Amino acid sequence: MAALSMPLISLDWNSNEPVYAQIxxxxxxxxxxxxxxxxxxxxxxxxxxxxxxxxxxxVARAYRIxxxxxxxxxxxxxxxxxxxxxxxxxxxxxxxxxxxxxxxLARMRQAGLSVAELRRxxxxxxxALDTRGEx
Amino acid sequence: MATSAFVLIILVETLVIxxxxxxxxxxxxxxxxxxxxxxxxRWDGAxxxxxxxxxxxxxxxxxxxxxxxxxxFFLWYHNPIGMAIVMTALPxxxxxxxxxxxxxxxxxxxxxxxxxxxxxxxxxxxxxxxPLTLPIVVMVIGIxxxxxxxxxxxxxxxxxxxxxxxxxxxGGRPDAWRPKSFWTVMLxxxxxxxxxxxxxxxxxxxxxxxxxxxxxxxxxSVEAQMRFRQAVARFLCGIALLVxxxxxxxxxxxxxxxxxxxxxxxxxMMVIGIGLGVLAFGGTLYLALHYxxxxxxxxxxxxxxxxxxxxxxxRYWVLGAFYVNRDxxxxxxxxxxxxxxxxxxxNPKAVAFFLGFIILILALAVAAVVKG
Numbered sequence: 001m002a003a004l005s006m007p008l009i010s011l012d013w014n015s016n017e018p019v020y021a022q023i024x025x026x027x028x029x030x031x032x033x034x035x036x037x038x039x040x041x042x043x044x045x046x047x048x049x050x051x052x053x054x055x056x057x058x059v060a061r062a063y064r065i066x067x068x069x070x071x072x073x074x075x076x077x078x079x080x081x082x083x084x085x086x087x088x089x090x091x092x093x094x095x096x097x098x099x100x101x102x103x104x105l106a107r108m109r110q111a112g113l114s115v116a117e118l119r120r121x122x123x124x125x126x127x128a129l130d131t132r133g134e135x
Numbered sequence: 136m137a138t139s140a141f142v143l144i145i146l147v148e149t150l151v152i153x154x155x156x157x158x159x160x161x162x163x164x165x166x167x168x169x170x171x172x173x174x175x176x177r178w179d180g181a182x183x184x185x186x187x188x189x190x191x192x193x194x195x196x197x198x199x200x201x202x203x204x205x206x207x208f209f210l211w212y213h214n215p216i217g218m219a220i221v222m223t224a225l226p227x228x229x230x231x232x233x234x235x236x237x238x239x240x241x242x243x244x245x246x247x248x249x250x251x252x253x254x255x256x257x258x259x260x261x262x263x264x265x266p267l268t269l270p271i272v273v274m275v276i277g278i279x280x281x282x283x284x285x286x287x288x289x290x291x292x293x294x295x296x297x298x299x300x301x302x303x304x305x306g307g308r309p310d311a312w313r314p315k316s317f318w319t320v321m322l323x324x325x326x327x328x329x330x331x332x333x334x335x336x337x338x339x340x341x342x343x344x345x346x347x348x349x350x351x352x353x354x355x356s357v358e359a360q361m362r363f364r365q366a367v368a369r370f371l372c373g374i375a376l377l378v379x380x381x382x383x384x385x386x387x388x389x390x391x392x393x394x395x396x397x398x399x400x401x402x403x404m405m406v407i408g409i410g411l412g413v414l415a416f417g418g419t420l421y422l423a424l425h426y427x428x429x430x431x432x433x434x435x436x437x438x439x440x441x442x443x444x445x446x447x448x449x450r451y452w453v454l455g456a457f458y459v460n461r462d463x464x465x466x467x468x469x470x471x472x473x474x475x476x477x478x479x480x481x482n483p484k485a486v487a488f489f490l491g492f493i494i495l496i497l498a499l500a501v502a503a504v505v506k507g
Binding site: 006007008009010011012013014027030036040042043046047048049050051052053054055056058 | 251252253255256257258259260261264343345346350353354357443444445448451460462463464465
């Protein structure tokens with residue numbers, strides 16, 4: 001059998017993050033890192049629910065969130081497809097993401113990281129994103 | 136039948152029902168101990184080995200005791216009725232023994248169950264699925280053969296005599312007749328249709344069965360599991376084709392005997408029957424020993440990584456044998472103990488498929504006896 005390139009989602013049952021959010025955030029991260037490229041077809045709601053042993057609605061909710069955020073587009077026949085990056089900036093989406101970034105930064109600050117440490121991590125994450133995107 | 140031949144049958148039966156399960160520790164998935172996920176490290180521990188040894192001793196002793204008692208009973212009650220009693224009681228006793236010894240091992244294994252929540256569940260985002268073409272073709276062939284058998288019986292129903300053959304001896308010659316009725320004529324053709332569609336459907340569902348992978352080292356376990364699943368699906372397709380062929384030949388053959396066109400069933404039916412027996416027994420043994428439980432023998436180094444998904448989740452397994460997860464849309468899932476697949480008893484569709492199949496076959500048998 002040919003070598004398989006295998007992006008996957010793993011659900012941590014111990015996490016406080018809801019299951020649908022775990023699915024959405026992991027797919028988002030894989031799209032951002034270039035592991036999932038524009039045009040790739042994601043498995044159906046049923047297939048993901050089969051593997052994880054969770055309700056169809058939970059997976060559907062994760063896909064809907066990703067669609068609202070324009071990471072994927074849900075087409076009837078083709079299924080769930082990774083969307084290309086938007087050509088024009090959508091103000092409302094950017095605003096929403098900016099809000100999330102603020103929450104993440106505040107939580108990291110609350111966890112005890114200094115502003116300098118935050119800046120270092122932020123730049124590290126950006127550099128990693130750039131490197132992966134160039135692959 | 137000579138006493139020695141009957142004793143030989145008893146011993147072979149004991150070896151097949153009570154002895155074959157002893158192969159299980161050789162094919163078992165790392166981490167699963169008698170229907171309980173105990174984690175990969177504990178699976179290798181002294182306590183786990185002790186439970187396995189005790190299970191093996193229990194199986195051997197109780198199986199031999201069942202066989203010994205059967206032989207003694209038969210020597211004491213040496214007549215055809217005694218033979219019939221032993222032939223019915225021994226498989227039942229061996230089944231009860233297998234279940235009882237398993238349950239003891241299961242309850243002991245539960246004390247080793249991995250504490251806390253199960254390891255992560257894993258879903259693959261881009262892996263080719265097992266091809267469905269063969270199972271679909273087999274299911275269509277099964278349905279077509281069933282329709283042909285039913286049509287052939289319906290076409291000739293009016294021309295059949297008042298009494299039709301309902302049982303055939305080892306040489307294919309009829310040895311029992313009953314008055315003609317819808318059920319005596321249509322039983323076999325309808326059974327052909329149900330079995331053809333049902334067994335093909337089973338192969339189709341196995342091709343889409345739930346994936347229980349390891350994480351990390353997921354890639355090796357995906358390859359192992361895909362090869363295993365495809366092999367089991369092909370095996371089931373072979374069984375489905377042979378069962379369909381045997382029942383179709385039997386259906387058409389018995390109508391022809393009833394019409395007086397043939398004296399007995401064609402010899403090909405016996406050849407197919409023998410082929411079916413060889414494939415069912417040999418194929419299961421080969422798949423189990425070559426692939427192991429769920430492809431476990433192909434996992435090699437990846438076998439040390441934790442199991443995931445339904446198999447690793449003790450919350451959803453009742454008595455280590457029944458997977459009951461109402462949220463999970465899966466129909467077929469890998470068995471936790473033994474070899475092959477079971478259904479998700481928490482999924483109404485899976486229960487409907489399973490019960491529907493069993494009820495249809497039972498209903499046909501009951502209708503044939505009561506109305507035939």
